[in-house]
Amino acid sequence: MNIDHKAIFEQLKADIEQRREQLRQCLQDQQRLNKEISSLEHSAVGLAGLLGEEYTPEDDLSLTEAIIKTFVEGGDYSVVEMKAKLDARGYDIRRHTNVLASIHSIFKRLTEQDKIKHAGQRAAKPVYRATEQLIPPVPKPEY
Numbered sequence: 589m590n591i592d593h594k595a596i597f598e599q600l601k602a603d604i605e606q607r608r609e610q611l612r613q614c615l616q617d618q619q620r621l622n623k624e625i626s627s628l629e630h631s632a633v634g635l636a637g638l639l640g641e642e643y644t645p646e647d648d649l650s651l652t653e654a655i656i657k658t659f660v661e662g663g664d665y666s667v668v669e670m671k672a673k674l675d676a677r678g679y680d681i682r683r684h685t686n687v688l689a690s691i692h693s694i695f696k697r698l699t700e701q702d703k704i705k706h707a708g709q710r711a712a713k714p715v716y717r718a719t720e721q722l723i724p725p726v727p728k729p730e731y
Contacts, residue, residue: 622661626677633678651687652694654679659704659718666713667691698722 681687698704707717
């Protein structure tokens with residue numbers, strides 16, 4: 589019985605690349621869906637206000653989790669911009685007595701954990717973005 593190891597190896601490499609491409613597509617889909625969900629939640633918050641009802645889409649998330657979710661969806665944020673983004677998404681920032689100080693502390697901790705990094709300045713304020721620790725890249729094949 590003659591086994592073509594070269595053909596098997598080439599097929600394995602092709603299968604690996606196909607799975608990596610599928611993973612890249614899934615990660616892109618996840619990011620797109622998170623943005624769509626955020627947009628829908630924002631609309632629900634606005635409509636709830638018009639109806640005199642309350643809708644808090646991220647009620648079960650901690651402030652840290654909400655900040656991480658926002659960074660994962662993409663973008664650079666200052667502390668003030670993050671507060672505005674969370675508020676616009678319907679996160680109840682009123683439950684924190686000094687939300688800016690809390691966000692600043694979380695940014696500091698996430699920076700120390702290499703989950704976010706300083707990405708420059710905007711309006712004389714430091715802005716931060718997610719690192720590969722928070723959003724790992726999909727590895728490219730090395731053949």
